[in-house]
Amino acid sequence: MKQVIVHPERCVGCMQCMTACATAHSTAKTLIGALLEEPRPAPRIHVGAGLEDEGFPNRCRHCDPAPCQLGCLPGAIYRAKGSNTVMVDYDLCINCASCAMACPYGVIRFAQDPKAPPGKTVAVKCDNCVDRQAQGKVPACVETCFVNALTFEEPTAAMKRRTSEVAASISLDMAAQRVPLSATWDLQTEMKRRQKALDQR
Amino acid sequence: MGANGNGHKKGEFSITQDAQAMLAKAERDQVETVWDRFQAQQPSCGFCETGLSCRICAMGPCRIDPFGEGPQKGVCGADADIIVARNFARMIAAGAASHSDHGRDLVETLTAVAEGKAEGYGIADPDKLRALAAEWGVEVEGKDELALAGALAYAMEEDYGMRKKALQYVTRAPAKRQEIWEGLGITPRGIDRETSEMMHRTHMGVDNNWVTILLQGLRNSLADGWGGSMIATDVSDVLFGTPQPHASQANLGVLKEDHVNIAVHGHNPVVSGTVLQSVEKEEMVAAAREAGAAGINLVGLCCTGNELLMRAGVPQAGNHLMTELILVTGALDMMIVDYQCIMPSLGEVAGCYHTRMISTSDKAQFPRFDHREFHPETAQGTADQLVRDAIEAFKNRNPDKVNIPVEPMDQITGFSIEAILGALGGTPEPLLDAIKDGTIRGAVGVVGCNNPKIKHDYAHVTLMKRLIENDILVVDTGCAAVASAKAGFKNAAAKEWAGPGLSKICDAVGIPPVLHLGSCVDNVRILTLLSALANALGVDISDLPVAGSAPEWYSEKAVAIGAYFVASGVTTHLGPMPPVAGSMNVVGLLTQGLEEHVGATFAVEPDPEKAAVILMQHIEAKRAALGLNSREVPEALKAEAAPAPAAPVA
Structure with a gap:
C-alpha cells in the first residue's frame, strides 16, 4: 500500500506542505477560500x-501499535479499516490531550475543524488525505512538494531506491563520499x- | 530554544555590552525583537534562499527544483540561470533606486534653497558648490551662490533622465576604467533610466540571457555609485558642510538620563540636519530646563546618525540591530525617522515605553508612528514643534523603566576625502608612499549592515581587528562604522590595535587606524578616493591593493553597493550568501568570471577570520602585480578568541 514517505535531506524548508495541508482540510479547498474560513x-x-536551521517536515507516522490510540480512553482514535491510517472520531474526542502526551512525534494538535461539531475543539492530525485519496488524488503535502522531500509510494520502492543510492555512492567513491544531490x-x-x-563559537 | 543556533541565550546575539544588557531587559519587559522574529522564520524557504522562486508574473509563481527531478523551468520557460539572474538584478535595481531617490530629495532641496523657498537650509560649503559647478560645466560667471546652486541642481536633474550618453561623474573614474565600461556596454547613462531598464529587462519575455541581465545589473549599480549616491553625498556636503575630523562618542551610553533624549534614524540629512538646528535653539533648551531636564541630547542611529556624526559630531547611539534596543533603555523620549532600514516593528516596541515615534517622509510611513511630514519650505517649524513635543514626552518618562547600560566609547570621525587629503598635507603622496614601501599593505572598505544571521557586530569587529593588526588601513561607512566605533577602533588609543606599520602612520598623520567615511551613500567617497589614488599612480582601480567587504549585509542597497564596487574594479567580500546558489553559472560569473572583464569579483565567506585571509591574500597579490614588495599570508591567522568588546572609555 502506498504511503507518504519523508526524505528529510531534500527538504528546503519552504513550508508549502503546511499551507497545502491546511487548504486540503478546509471546506473551500482553495488557499484564498481557506484563509476566509472560520474556523481557520x-x-x-x-x-x-x-x-x-534546515527544514524537517514532521507528520504523523501512523504508528502500529499507535501510542495515541492506546492512550485514548474515550476510544476516539481508531485505525481506518483497510488502511494503515490512524483517525480521530471528532464526536467521541473530549479534547483531553492524552493522545498528544502519548505521541512521540508531537504531531497531534487541537483546533476546531469544519468536520467537527461547531465550536468544539478536537484533536486534529494527519488523515493521509483520505478524502483526496478517495478521489484518486495523492495527499496534498506530497502534491505540493516540488523537491520530492515527500513522496507517495510503496515503501518497498522507496527502500529499494535508497539501497541503490547507497550502493552507488560506495561504488562511485571508495572513500564512501555520498553522491552529490545538487550543486x-x-x-x-x-x-x-x-x-x-x-x-557555535 | 534559540534562533540562530540552538540553545543560544539572548545575550549571545551580540558581542556588544549595550546590546546584551538591553536584550536581557527586553526579555524582562516582554518586548519582541528582530531575533525573536528571525527564529520564528526558521527554516527559511530554500527556493527563496537560492533565488529559485519567481514571482514576477501571474502565470506563476514558479520555482525550480534544485535537486533536478522536479520542474527545471518556470511556466514561461525561464530556467534557473534566468530566474536567479533576474532576481539578483532586481535586488540591484531596488538598491540603486533607494540611494538615487535619496539623492533626488537632496537635489530638490538644493533647488528649493536656490529659489529661496527652504527656510532653515542654506549653502554650508560654498567652496564645494563652486568646485562642483565647475566639474558639472555650469557657467559660473556672474552667478551668486544661490543662482549657482540652482544651475547645479538643474544639471544634476539631467543626470536622472535620458538626455545623456554618460553620467557626469563617470569622468571621475580613471580613463582605463571608463574604457572597460564602454567596452562592456555598461557605462551608466541616466540614473533612473538604468533602474527603469533593469525592471523592463526582467519583465517576462524581455531579456532572457542571464549574462546580459547581469551586465545591465552592473550598469544599474554604476548609475547608483557614480550617479545617485555620488550626487547624494556631494549635495549633502554643499548643504550641510563637508565633514572635517571631530571628536565624538558611540554606543547606547550616549543617552543622558537627565536630558531630553531625541534620536534621529534613517538616512537623509534633510530631516536630521534641521532637527539638529532646532535642539540647539536657546528657547528649546530653556523649555527643556523648565520641564526638569538638564538639556536636550540629540543622538543618531544608522546612516542619518552617520551624516550628523560626520558633520557635527552628534554622538552615534547604534546601528541597525540596535534600533529596537535603544527603545528598551526607556530613556528615549522621541525617535524621528525618515526612510530606509527602519523596522516596521519599532512602533510596537515603543508602545512598551513612553517614546514618541515620528515619521517625516511623504514616502515612508510606519505602524503606530505619528506622521509629521517634512518639506523644505516648512521644515524648521516642523522640527521646532517636534522638539517641543519631545520635551512634553520627557515628562512622561518612567524612571523605573530607565536603564542606560554602558559608558560611551570615544571616537574620532569626519574623514571626508577633503579631510583625509588635509590630514596628509593636501596630497595623497604620503599615503601612496606608505603603501608603496609596504608600511601599509593596502586598504579595505568595510561597509554594510547588520543581519541577525550573524552575531551582531561580530563579523565587523573581528574582520577589522584582523585587518588593522596586519597593517591594512580600514575605511568604513554605515552600520559597520558604528560597530568599529563601539569596539574602540576609532579613538586616540586605537593605534594599539594596529600593526607596527599602520601604527606608525597613525602617529605620523594623527589618524585612527579605522577611518570613518560616512553613511552608506558615502561609499562613493571610497570610489572618489580610489580614483584619485589610481590616477596618481597611472593605473586602474582594479590594480590597487584594496578590497571591499560587507561582512553583515542584509539589504538590497548593499547588493547595489557591492555590485558597483566590483564593477568599479574593487574585489568585494560578502558575509551572508546572496540568493544566487540556484544557478552555478551565476555563482561562477560573480565569483570568478567577472575577473577577466572588470578585474574584480565577489567573494562569499561568512567567517570573518577566513574572510580576513582572503582579503589579505588579494591585497598581497595586487601588490606583487604592481611590483611592490609582497608577502605570504598564512591560511589561518593566529588563532585567538573572538575579540571581546573593548572596555568603554569613561
Whole structure:
C-alpha cells in the first residue's frame, strides 16, 4: 500500500506542505477560500528547524501499535479499516490531550475543524488525505512538494531506491563520499553550515 | 530554544555590552525583537534562499527544483540561470533606486534653497558648490551662490533622465576604467533610466540571457555609485558642510538620563540636519530646563546618525540591530525617522515605553508612528514643534523603566576625502608612499549592515581587528562604522590595535587606524578616493591593493553597493550568501568570471577570520602585480578568541 514517505535531506524548508495541508482540510479547498474560513483550517504537517536551521517536515507516522490510540480512553482514535491510517472520531474526542502526551512525534494538535461539531475543539492530525485519496488524488503535502522531500509510494520502492543510492555512492567513491544531490543545494547547505558554525563559537 | 543556533541565550546575539544588557531587559519587559522574529522564520524557504522562486508574473509563481527531478523551468520557460539572474538584478535595481531617490530629495532641496523657498537650509560649503559647478560645466560667471546652486541642481536633474550618453561623474573614474565600461556596454547613462531598464529587462519575455541581465545589473549599480549616491553625498556636503575630523562618542551610553533624549534614524540629512538646528535653539533648551531636564541630547542611529556624526559630531547611539534596543533603555523620549532600514516593528516596541515615534517622509510611513511630514519650505517649524513635543514626552518618562547600560566609547570621525587629503598635507603622496614601501599593505572598505544571521557586530569587529593588526588601513561607512566605533577602533588609543606599520602612520598623520567615511551613500567617497589614488599612480582601480567587504549585509542597497564596487574594479567580500546558489553559472560569473572583464569579483565567506585571509591574500597579490614588495599570508591567522568588546572609555 502506498504511503507518504519523508526524505528529510531534500527538504528546503519552504513550508508549502503546511499551507497545502491546511487548504486540503478546509471546506473551500482553495488557499484564498481557506484563509476566509472560520474556523481557520489547521495544518496537520509541521515544518521544524533542525540543528542548522534546515527544514524537517514532521507528520504523523501512523504508528502500529499507535501510542495515541492506546492512550485514548474515550476510544476516539481508531485505525481506518483497510488502511494503515490512524483517525480521530471528532464526536467521541473530549479534547483531553492524552493522545498528544502519548505521541512521540508531537504531531497531534487541537483546533476546531469544519468536520467537527461547531465550536468544539478536537484533536486534529494527519488523515493521509483520505478524502483526496478517495478521489484518486495523492495527499496534498506530497502534491505540493516540488523537491520530492515527500513522496507517495510503496515503501518497498522507496527502500529499494535508497539501497541503490547507497550502493552507488560506495561504488562511485571508495572513500564512501555520498553522491552529490545538487550543486546548488550543496553550496547553499555549505554556506549555511559555515554561517551556523560561527554561532557555535 | 534559540534562533540562530540552538540553545543560544539572548545575550549571545551580540558581542556588544549595550546590546546584551538591553536584550536581557527586553526579555524582562516582554518586548519582541528582530531575533525573536528571525527564529520564528526558521527554516527559511530554500527556493527563496537560492533565488529559485519567481514571482514576477501571474502565470506563476514558479520555482525550480534544485535537486533536478522536479520542474527545471518556470511556466514561461525561464530556467534557473534566468530566474536567479533576474532576481539578483532586481535586488540591484531596488538598491540603486533607494540611494538615487535619496539623492533626488537632496537635489530638490538644493533647488528649493536656490529659489529661496527652504527656510532653515542654506549653502554650508560654498567652496564645494563652486568646485562642483565647475566639474558639472555650469557657467559660473556672474552667478551668486544661490543662482549657482540652482544651475547645479538643474544639471544634476539631467543626470536622472535620458538626455545623456554618460553620467557626469563617470569622468571621475580613471580613463582605463571608463574604457572597460564602454567596452562592456555598461557605462551608466541616466540614473533612473538604468533602474527603469533593469525592471523592463526582467519583465517576462524581455531579456532572457542571464549574462546580459547581469551586465545591465552592473550598469544599474554604476548609475547608483557614480550617479545617485555620488550626487547624494556631494549635495549633502554643499548643504550641510563637508565633514572635517571631530571628536565624538558611540554606543547606547550616549543617552543622558537627565536630558531630553531625541534620536534621529534613517538616512537623509534633510530631516536630521534641521532637527539638529532646532535642539540647539536657546528657547528649546530653556523649555527643556523648565520641564526638569538638564538639556536636550540629540543622538543618531544608522546612516542619518552617520551624516550628523560626520558633520557635527552628534554622538552615534547604534546601528541597525540596535534600533529596537535603544527603545528598551526607556530613556528615549522621541525617535524621528525618515526612510530606509527602519523596522516596521519599532512602533510596537515603543508602545512598551513612553517614546514618541515620528515619521517625516511623504514616502515612508510606519505602524503606530505619528506622521509629521517634512518639506523644505516648512521644515524648521516642523522640527521646532517636534522638539517641543519631545520635551512634553520627557515628562512622561518612567524612571523605573530607565536603564542606560554602558559608558560611551570615544571616537574620532569626519574623514571626508577633503579631510583625509588635509590630514596628509593636501596630497595623497604620503599615503601612496606608505603603501608603496609596504608600511601599509593596502586598504579595505568595510561597509554594510547588520543581519541577525550573524552575531551582531561580530563579523565587523573581528574582520577589522584582523585587518588593522596586519597593517591594512580600514575605511568604513554605515552600520559597520558604528560597530568599529563601539569596539574602540576609532579613538586616540586605537593605534594599539594596529600593526607596527599602520601604527606608525597613525602617529605620523594623527589618524585612527579605522577611518570613518560616512553613511552608506558615502561609499562613493571610497570610489572618489580610489580614483584619485589610481590616477596618481597611472593605473586602474582594479590594480590597487584594496578590497571591499560587507561582512553583515542584509539589504538590497548593499547588493547595489557591492555590485558597483566590483564593477568599479574593487574585489568585494560578502558575509551572508546572496540568493544566487540556484544557478552555478551565476555563482561562477560573480565569483570568478567577472575577473577577466572588470578585474574584480565577489567573494562569499561568512567567517570573518577566513574572510580576513582572503582579503589579505588579494591585497598581497595586487601588490606583487604592481611590483611592490609582497608577502605570504598564512591560511589561518593566529588563532585567538573572538575579540571581546573593548572596555568603554569613561
